[in-house]
Amino acid sequence: MGTIYDLAKKTGFSITTVSKALNNYKDVSEKTRAKILQAAAEMDYLPNAHAQSLSTKKSWAIGVMFSEANEVGMKHPFFNGIIESFRHATEEHGYDLIFASRNLRNRDMSYLEHFKHRAVDGIVVICSDRMDEQVQELMQSDIPIVVVDMDSANCSVVYSDNTEGARMAVNYLYELGHRHIAHIAGDSSIDAGAARVKGYELAMHALDLPIQPNHLVNAGFFSVEEGKQAMEKLLQLESPPTAVFVAGDQMAIGAIEAVHEHGLRVPEDISIIGYDDIEMIKYITPKLTTIRQDTDEIGEAAAELLIEQMTAKERRTERRVIPVRLIERASCAPVKK
Amino acid sequence: MGTIYDLAKKTGFSITTVSKALNNYKDVSEKTRAKILQAAAEMDYLPNAHAQSLSTKKSWAIGVMFSEANEVGMKHPFFNGIIESFRHATEEHGYDLIFASRNLRNRDMSYLEHFKHRAVDGIVVICSDRMDEQVQELMQSDIPIVVVDMDSANCSVVYSDNTEGARMAVNYLYELGHRHIAHIAGDSSIDAGAARVKGYELAMHALDLPIQPNHLVNAGFFSVEEGKQAMEKLLQLESPPTAVFVAGDQMAIGAIEAVHEHGLRVPEDISIIGYDDIEMIKYITPKLTTIRQDTDEIGEAAAELLIEQMTAKERRTERRVIPVRLIERASCAPVKK
DNA sequence: CAAATTACCGAAAGCGCTTTCGGGAAGAGG
DNA sequence: CCTCTTCCCGAAAGCGCTTTCGGTAATTTG
Numbered sequence: 001m002g003t004i005y006d007l008a009k010k011t012g013f014s015i016t017t018v019s020k021a022l023n024n025y026k027d028v029s030e031k032t033r034a035k036i037l038q039a040a041a042e043m044d045y046l047p048n049a050h051a052q053s054l055s056t057k058k059s060w061a062i063g064v065m066f067s068e069a070n071e072v073g074m075k076h077p078f079f080n081g082i083i084e085s086f087r088h089a090t091e092e093h094g095y096d097l098i099f100a101s102r103n104l105r106n107r108d109m110s111y112l113e114h115f116k117h118r119a120v121d122g123i124v125v126i127c128s129d130r131m132d133e134q135v136q137e138l139m140q141s142d143i144p145i146v147v148v149d150m151d152s153a154n155c156s157v158v159y160s161d162n163t164e165g166a167r168m169a170v171n172y173l174y175e176l177g178h179r180h181i182a183h184i185a186g187d188s189s190i191d192a193g194a195a196r197v198k199g200y201e202l203a204m205h206a207l208d209l210p211i212q213p214n215h216l217v218n219a220g221f222f223s224v225e226e227g228k229q230a231m232e233k234l235l236q237l238e239s240p241p242t243a244v245f246v247a248g249d250q251m252a253i254g255a256i257e258a259v260h261e262h263g264l265r266v267p268e269d270i271s272i273i274g275y276d277d278i279e280m281i282k283y284i285t286p287k288l289t290t291i292r293q294d295t296d297e298i299g300e301a302a303a304e305l306l307i308e309q310m311t312a313k314e315r316r317t318e319r320r321v322i323p324v325r326l327i328e329r330a331s332c333a334p335v336k337k
Numbered sequence: 338m339g340t341i342y343d344l345a346k347k348t349g350f351s352i353t354t355v356s357k358a359l360n361n362y363k364d365v366s367e368k369t370r371a372k373i374l375q376a377a378a379e380m381d382y383l384p385n386a387h388a389q390s391l392s393t394k395k396s397w398a399i400g401v402m403f404s405e406a407n408e409v410g411m412k413h414p415f416f417n418g419i420i421e422s423f424r425h426a427t428e429e430h431g432y433d434l435i436f437a438s439r440n441l442r443n444r445d446m447s448y449l450e451h452f453k454h455r456a457v458d459g460i461v462v463i464c465s466d467r468m469d470e471q472v473q474e475l476m477q478s479d480i481p482i483v484v485v486d487m488d489s490a491n492c493s494v495v496y497s498d499n500t501e502g503a504r505m506a507v508n509y510l511y512e513l514g515h516r517h518i519a520h521i522a523g524d525s526s527i528d529a530g531a532a533r534v535k536g537y538e539l540a541m542h543a544l545d546l547p548i549q550p551n552h553l554v555n556a557g558f559f560s561v562e563e564g565k566q567a568m569e570k571l572l573q574l575e576s577p578p579t580a581v582f583v584a585g586d587q588m589a590i591g592a593i594e595a596v597h598e599h600g601l602r603v604p605e606d607i608s609i610i611g612y613d614d615i616e617m618i619k620y621i622t623p624k625l626t627t628i629r630q631d632t633d634e635i636g637e638a639a640a641e642l643l644i645e646q647m648t649a650k651e652r653r654t655e656r657r658v659i660p661v662r663l664i665e666r667a668s669c670a671p672v673k674k
Numbered sequence: 675c676a677a678a679t680t681a682c683c684g685a686a687a688g689c690g691c692t693t694t695c696g697g698g699a700a701g702a703g704g
Numbered sequence: 705c706c707t708c709t710t711c712c713c714g715a716a717a718g719c720g721c722t723t724t725c726g727g728t729a730a731t732t733t734g
Contacts, residue, residue, distance in 0.1 A: 001453060003720055014684045019722060027682060046446075046454045050387040050396065051720035054689045059387065061435070073421040074411055075616070084410040091438030096455070098398070098435045101428030109383075116338060117383045118433070224620070253620050279412070280617030283561070283590050340690055351714045356692060364712060388690035391719045 002043045011039045022047070053119060061098050062090055062306065063120035065111050065138060067127040077250070077278040078295065079126050082148055085299025086124060093307055095121070112137045122310045124148065124302060128190045144309035144316075146302045150191050151319070156305040158298055158320040162192050165291040165324040166199025166245065167206075169273045172289075172326055173243040174207050177335035178271060182215035182241035184230040184251055186222050193222075196247045196275065215241055219251050227251025231258035242335050243271035249278045252288055256331070267333035277327055287329035297322050339380045348376045359384065390456060398435050399427055399643065400457035402448050402475060404464045414587070414615040415632065416463050419485055422636025423461060430644055432458070449474045459647045461485065461639060465527045481646035481653075483639045487528045488656070493642040495635055495657040499529050502628040502661040503536025503582065504543075506610045509626075509663055510580040511544050514672035515608060519552035519578035521567040521588055523559050530559075533584045533612065552578055556588050564588025568595035579672050580608035586615045589625055593668070604670035614664055623667035634659050 004022075008015040013032060020028045021036040039045075053059040067079055074080055087097055100114040111134045115123055122144040125135055130150050138145060139155050146156045166183075173181050183200040186193025197216070204211050214237055219230035227246060234240055235258065246252035252274030259266050266272050266286055274281065277292035301320045309316050341359075345352040350369060357365045358373040376382075390396040404416055411417055424434055437451040448471045452460055459481040462472055467487050475482060476492050483493045503520075510518050520537040523530025534553070541548050551574055556567035564583060571577055572595065583589040589611030596603050603609050603623055611618065614629035638657045646653050 005720080015721080016684050016686090016723085017682085020683085023722080025723095029682060032682085044450075046450055048391070048720050049455045050390040051689090052722080053387040054385070054391055054691090055720080055722045057689080073424065074417045075421055077616070080411045080417055084412055087410065087436060087438075094438060096435050096437050096451075098433050099424060100433050101424075101431060113381075113383055114433075118386045257620075279414070280620060283594075283617060283621050285622040342690080352691080353693085353714050353716090354712085357713085360692080362693095366712060369712085385690050388719090389692080391721090392690080392692045394719080 002045050003048070004045075006043065007036065007039055007045055010043070011036050057119075059119045059121055060094055061096050061118065061120045062310075063111070063115040063118065063123045064097050064099055065123065065125040065127060065134065066099065067129075077280065078276050078293070079149075081295030082126055082299045082302070085296045086126075086303050087299075089300045089303030090307065093303075095307075095310075110134055110137055112141050112143075115143065116141075122146070122306045124306060125150075128192060130191060131189060142315055144306060144314070146306040146309075148298060148302050154317055156309065156316060156318045156320075158301045158305060158322065159192065160293045160298065160322045160324050162195030162324075163199030163202065165275060165293075166196040166247075167203040168324070168326050169245040169275070169291055170200055170203035170207070173245065173271060173273060173332065174203075174209070176243070176271065176332060178241075178243035179209060179335070180212075180215070180239070180241040180243070181209065182212075182217070182234050182244040184217055184219045184227060184234070184244055184246040184255060186247040186251075187218060187220050190221070193247055200245060212239075219247070222248040222250055224250050224254040224257075227254030228258045229254075231255035232262075235259070235262050235264075241270070243273070243332065246272060246274050249274040249276040249281050249288060249290055252290070252331075253281070253284060256284070256286075256288075267331050269336070271332040271335075273332055282329075286331045289329045289332045290327050291324050292327045293324055294322055339382050340385070341382075343380065344373065344376055344382055347380070348373050394456075396456045396458055397432055398455065398457045399432050399647075400448070400452040400455065400460045401434050401436055402460065402462040402464060402471065403436065404466075414617065415613050415630070416486075418632030419463055419636045419639070422633045423463075423640050424636075426637045426640030427644065430640075432644075432647075447471055447474055449478050449480075452480065453478075459483070459643045461643060462487075465529060467528060468526060479652055481643060481651070483643040483646075485635060485639050491654055493646065493653060493655045493657075495638045495642060495659065496529065497630045497635065497659045497661050499532030499661075500536030500539065502612065502630075503533040503584075504540040505661070505663050506582040506612070506628055507537055507540035507544070510582065510608060510610065510669065511540075511546070513580070513608065513669060515578075515580035516546060516672070517549075517552070517576070517578040517580070518546065519549075519554070519571050519581040521554055521556045521564060521571070521581055521583040521592060523584040523588075524555060524557050527558070530584055537582060549576075556584070559585040559587055561587050561591040561594075564591030565595045566591075568592035569599075572596070572599050572601075578607070580610070580669065583609060583611050586611040586613040586618050586625060586627055589627070589668075590618070590621060593621070593623075593625075604668050605673070608669040608672075610669055619666075626666045626669045627664050629662050629664045631659055631661070 004015050004018050007018045018036055021033040067076055102108055124146050126148045128149050149159050151157055185197045188194040217230045217233055219226040246255050252272055256266050259270055274288045274290035277290045281288035341352050341355050344355045355373055358370040404413055439445055461483050463485045465486050486496050488494055522534045525531040554567045554570055556563040583592050589609055593603050596607055611625045611627035614627045618625035642655055
């Protein structure tokens with residue numbers, strides 16, 4: 001491959017001139033630039049990124065901290081859509097993504113430390129656990145950062161309009177004639193969970209519908225199993241709801257399972273609406289009606305907010321709320337008389 | 338954060354000694370090492386990875402080339418399990434993963450070029466398209482590499498035992514009494530697709546079952562839609578099969594849809610067995626019986642093969658075939674009399 | 675034609691770290 | 705007491721690149 005020195009020797013110019021030619025400085029004549037570029041092509045020269053970063057203090061790398069909960073990582077059916085879109089968006093600007101290990105040659109260190117070590121230009125955190133110490137540490141650092149699916153006053157964030165989404169879900173069920181609408185909620189320690197609860201409450205209130213305390217059940221951390229258990233609680237009630245808004249698609253899948261196991265049908269006996277619009281719900285029975293979060297747009301927005309900071313080389317804090325939309329499929333029906 | 342120079346100044350030793358203390362050289366006394374380490378902790382010093390790489394010619398980074406087909410990327414339901422496991426395994430050895438863009442400051446370049454530019458220690462390619470030029474280029478380079486889900490004579494590879502898996506599927510259906518077993522296949526340009534066809538043929542032959550030509554249908558590139566279309570062809574036949582082995586779970590989902598749309602039932606009217614065991618098939622109706630590929634083990638094996646090469650700093654070529662296993666669920670039943 | 679620009683190029687320092695090699699001090703051996 | 709090791713430490717070169725600052729040669733200006 002060769003270095004800039006080889007190129008200098010080969011062309012007879014100094015390394016200074018070579019470097020300048022390569023970087024489009026204007027104080028090098030067209031003729032010599034051409035020679036140098038051609039020589040570079042011939043020996044297929046590539047600049048060494050480490051040397052460049054060392055000297056320019058810019059690494060063209062973005063550190064990503066990804067949800068570690070439940071060992072899912074990149075298998076997370078919602079987050080992986082976001083990171084994919086984020087990747088595309090940043091790629092176009094020439095940035096690479098680096099997934100850091102928290103292990104530096106046997107000494108373990110935090111994400112922040114690792115990112116500093118790698119001298120990334122910015123950080124994206126896609127993770128819903130705001131209590132995570134590592135996340136906190138990242139948010140308090142002075143490296144450009146964007147946080148997805150979480151709110152925060154002192155760094156740039158992007159998330160979808162969760163309260164509005166919850167509202168849409170409730171209103172939709174209302175229009176189908178439902179008056180006993182339950183909510184299987186995500187834990188309030190997670191922003192998205194809390195916001196959807198709030199949206200549910202607001203909507204119910206606006207519709208003048210009372211919220212029965214046992215119709216609002218916390219199902220924890222969005223897993224299928226937790227959704228199933230929550231639904232079982234609802235089904236055991238004396239006056240079970242006729243419809244339920246579930247705060248996540250995976251939980252909704254569990255909920256449907258529970259309904260089926262009780263010998264009831266969705267949506268004939270009970271309507272269910274989910275949240276997220278993950279891939280698989282198009283293939284379950286019945287196809288799940290849900291509130292879609294636009295992962296593409298979330299990823300792009302996150303990229304935009306981060307790139308802005310990285311080029312300005314300063315931390316900023318902007319909030320971007322992405323609209324959601326109801327996807328009507330087959331898991332909701334008009335209430336039975 | 339500070340550099341090694343600051344540490345030297347602070348402790349009064351030379352940068353040489355500081356560096357040695359940090360790197361556990363034995364020609365520095367315990368006393369001075371302790372002083373230096375403490376000072377480092379106080380100013381929470383972190384070595385600059387770029388400087389280190391520049392000087393040691395080791396970057397502790399692995400370049401990953403991920404399937405780009407169909408714009409799925411990290412959303413790929415099978416590959417993302419592999420990369421996740423690979424990530425865990427390499428992390429423990431101190432390596433970071435870097436997802437390279439093919440765009441270097443507006444000049445676009447190949448993956449190989451980008452990886453050379455970044456001076457990665459090794460490369461993992463998780464991609465099933467062996468005809469991809471970029472993949473070819475990577476395989477021919479001299480950087481340590483491991484390829485997943487593809488075979489090759491001149492670089493380390495890991496994939497699951499596809500022919501054996503196909504065989505297991507066919508035998509299973511046979512034991513259920515089926516004699517008219519069709520195969521919805523993946524394209525032969527993809528190794529996994531070809532191997533499964535081969536396994537299907539071998540098994541049929543061993544069982545003395547004739548293969549009706551129109552019972553072997555190429556469904557292309559493993560999508561739901563293609564699986565659906567393939568199944569429709571089978572259903573239109575004069576003598577449709579009683580069971581079908583589908584080369585991928587997503588295609589199997591499509592196949593089931595087709596069956597349902599024809600007013601038939603799975604498995605009562607027709608048995609279907611898939612391949613992969615992706616997450617979602619536990620939640621569809623009926624739950625899909627399938628051949629499970631062990632993504633955890635594939636990822637770990639890939640990590641192992643790559644790390645070996647990287648520490649030896651030389652390319653090697655080893656093949657690792659991971660066993661598969663039949664997961665019995667609800668989409669297959671004994672043949673109707 | 676002298677003076678003032680302009681165009682082009684290179685020396686050198688610096689980015690933060692590793693590693694070879696040599697040298698002084700202290701201890702061991704005779 | 706002298707020599708030979710052993711133990712610690714530091715000078716310096718090098719990794720590959722960028723960028724400032726001058727300096728010459730060519731060109732323009734009056």
